[in-house]
Amino acid sequence: MNRKKVSIFGGTGFIGSLLTAALSHHGYRITVFSRDRNVQNSASCLPGVEYVNECKLEDEALIREHLQGSEFVINMIGTLDNKRRRATKAHVAFPKRIFEIADELGVKKMIHFSALGAKAGSSSTFLSTKGEGDKELLDLAQNRQMKLAIVAPSLVVGYEDAFTYHVARWVRTMPILLLPMAKAEIQPVFVNDVVDATVKLLETDHEQTVFELAGTERYTLKEIAKKIASEITPRKRTIIGFPNGLASFIALFWGFMPRFPYSRNLIKASKTPSVTDRQDFEVLGITPASYESVRQYEMPTTVLDKYYYDRLNARRPVKS
The missing domain is CATH 3.40.50.720 (NAD(P)-binding Rossmann-like Domain)
Structure with a gap:
């Protein structure tokens, strides 16, 4: 063949x-x-x-x-x-x-x-x-x-995504979470839908050239952090927006570290809403999954031991 x-x-x-x-x-x-x-x-x-x-x-x-x-x-x-x-x-x-x-x-x-x-x-x-x-x-x-x-x-989420892992780690370890980029607007899209769209683009031709791929719901980063917090711990977590200016100043000195969760560049990017009114998944014949439908089953928020991040980097199975 x-x-x-x-x-x-x-x-x-x-x-x-x-x-x-x-x-x-x-x-x-x-x-x-x-x-x-x-x-x-x-x-x-x-x-x-x-x-x-x-x-x-x-x-x-x-x-x-x-x-x-x-x-x-x-x-x-x-x-x-x-x-x-x-x-x-x-x-x-x-x-x-x-x-x-x-x-x-x-x-x-x-x-x-x-x-x-x-x-x-x-x-x-x-x-x-x-x-x-x-x-x-x-x-x-x-x-x-x-x-x-x-x-x-838009923001691509799914099992092994670093974004969800970092938010979950912060929420689990900090009773009061000072969250940078809290007002950032995103439209999370499931990674499997992005993969399916890419395969479709290989196999078929379209008049359209640019495809904006986004999920069905819009959130702020703070709203997503609250959803994650409600799932992974029964303890009350207070989430407060951390000023972007101060977060950027901290990243100036610490942002180069391998596991530091954000950078000055990312803070600047968060000021631009990552949302769209276009329905480009429909052009490709795909119905995108909602964030709510995949969050509980696909996000790496349930088990966070000290080796969790290393397992993700090594693409090894996570203990359940």
Whole structure:
């Protein structure tokens, strides 16, 4: 059987690992490019999955070699780095170059992951460079054979998502939670729905190019924290919004730490509502799950021992 090949950049993270597994189950051959060494996750041992380890953005010859024969390419690379030069490289220069190389090699379609609210000129380095990258790709696609689809999700949640884990950890350990970005508006979308949408975009063509993917309900971060608190502990938890200015000042000194839960860039991004009135899931024939329907069963909030975070990083089963 001649199986179609998909190449994925940034495919070792939360969404990428699940997408790789789903594509393997659908019979695709997958090549995952990673800048890390000896990547091991839940998709590593699946049939038809190949990892190209220690592949940096500058390794164009290596990228060309392993991109050969691909019908599709998916770019999921993203960074919350505060340095505009590094963010521009990751979100603008690299996606543009990958598009050009893939088009030269005869790839049929590129799916590029952006973010809901991405816009050039945003105060957030993340959102502004993502917006610049989207515009560069849209301009390129007008004059090239290869088709383009841009996926712009709101906050993606599901089993193993770091956002829910951090909120749950704070709520469990602190009787009074000072919550940064408490007023941030989000429209949580279930990771399985994002994966299904991506597979649909590979298998079908649409006139539409940009797909804004969001769940069915809108919340503030504080509202979600209250929901998590009511589930994981019978003890009363007081949740108070922490001023973004003060949180940003703290992140200036501590935000570089590996497990620090937020950054100055993330605080700036939270000022832009991650919501949409569009119904792009319907365009793809998908009914998105509500946050309420998946929260109790898919969110990692029930067991939080001292090794929990390490198990998530290693993609190992969590004890129940």
